[in-house]
Amino acid sequence: MQKVIIIDDEAAGRTLIRQYLADYPALVVVGEANNGVDAVRLIREFRPDLIFLDVQMPGLSGFEVLGHLDEIPQVIFSTAYDQYALQAFEVHAVDYLLKPYTRERFAQAVQRVTRPDSVNIQRLQPLAESLLTPAVAAERYPDKVLVQTGNRLVTVAVADVIRIEAEGDYAMLVTAQSRHLSNYGIGALEARLDPRQFIRVHRSDIVNLHYVREIQKYPSSYDVILQNGDVVRVSRSYMEKIRELTF
Template sequence: MQKVIIIDDEAPARSLLREYLSHYPELVIIGEANNGVDGIKLVHEFKPDIVFLDIEMPGMTGLEVLRHLKESPKVIFSTAYDQYAVNAFELNAVDYLLKPYTRERFNRAVERLEVRQRQPLDSLHALAESLLKQERQIYPARILVSSGQKLIAIPTASIIWINADGDYSNMVTDKQTYLSNFGIGQLEEKLDPELFIRVHRSSMINISKVQEIFKYPASYDIRMINGDVVRVSRSYLDKIRDITF
């Protein structure tokens, strides 16, 4: 038996890992965490053999989790990083699952665990430090959203704007609108602030998708490239002024 811990802030991603791992009775899940801080506590307490670790988590990223580990489990990253980070993982013999991944890709990662040695702790720390120095990479290039009865990954750059829908959010792209399991506050932490800015308590925009801005004495309206008009509330006016000339 090998002990497994899952650290991922996305509930659907944890559910998918549970489903895939259920086909491997020798791999026993002993704990799950939806954030980095709790994940570190679990690893230190239960000393797992294997950790499935998401990289893009608000608050504390998976790389920061890796940097704080005092044990050296076998780590399989799940990531929406671009090719640069994938190359770094391969050079350091660290396995990864590039979201969205298939059952076949998951199976290959598990098969590699059988022949892979645990990475020395200093090697894992060095990898984390190397990637953390390039802060632009902590923001996901893709994000999982609901589409009917399945989850799909869409490029974050394709999102035009986002509006809150209770505890969830609607992501508007040029093709269709998708439902995200993340609230708008979580997305504000998760997405690149150089690209996405909050303009209202219930909406965010992709500044690269702005078509025109209408200025009024106490508010602005922003027309996006798809024709949608998003209201800027008074408390967020300064953010828009910062990006206009």
């Protein structure tokens, strides 16, 4: 018997996985979670052999969930977003199910868990790359995001975000008119934004290049001056990104 936990913020997604798993009596569902925080708690409690993991969820993203674990079980990602495929295989995911998927496609993923000898690692990387073409990735970057404010979700246009700064485990989106605290960490937000527009300059800061007024160069550092007057120091580990933009 192998213990399984299903993690998906959509009830329909959890139900489908549970129904498909009925074909595999050796895989026993011991818990379900609809957000990243509960997912970490369940995984620590039950120590499953396998988790089905969504990427975008309240509280913590799928990748942030894995980052909170001391021991990572086998992971099959189940998500509607194809732009995270390469990142999923970088954390050694068994498979990446792109919603909507068929029972046959689900069976292929499960076979990689129940029959490890059937996994051809050299075939997994091309699979990930086939899911993530430049054209598709460009279309997948959101134009707007929803950010919780009290009991409400408000829409923020990505183009209006001047900078993103870390706030503990969360991140603050700064616009000209307001500041919005996201439920996601700065690393998860970086993965969802167009790298041609948003550049990480510090472990705690991402800036929107459209709002950069100037960059002040010092002997061993840079300061990014934004149009709203904010000054963001470029850390040493991110200085190369600034140099790459210099002509």
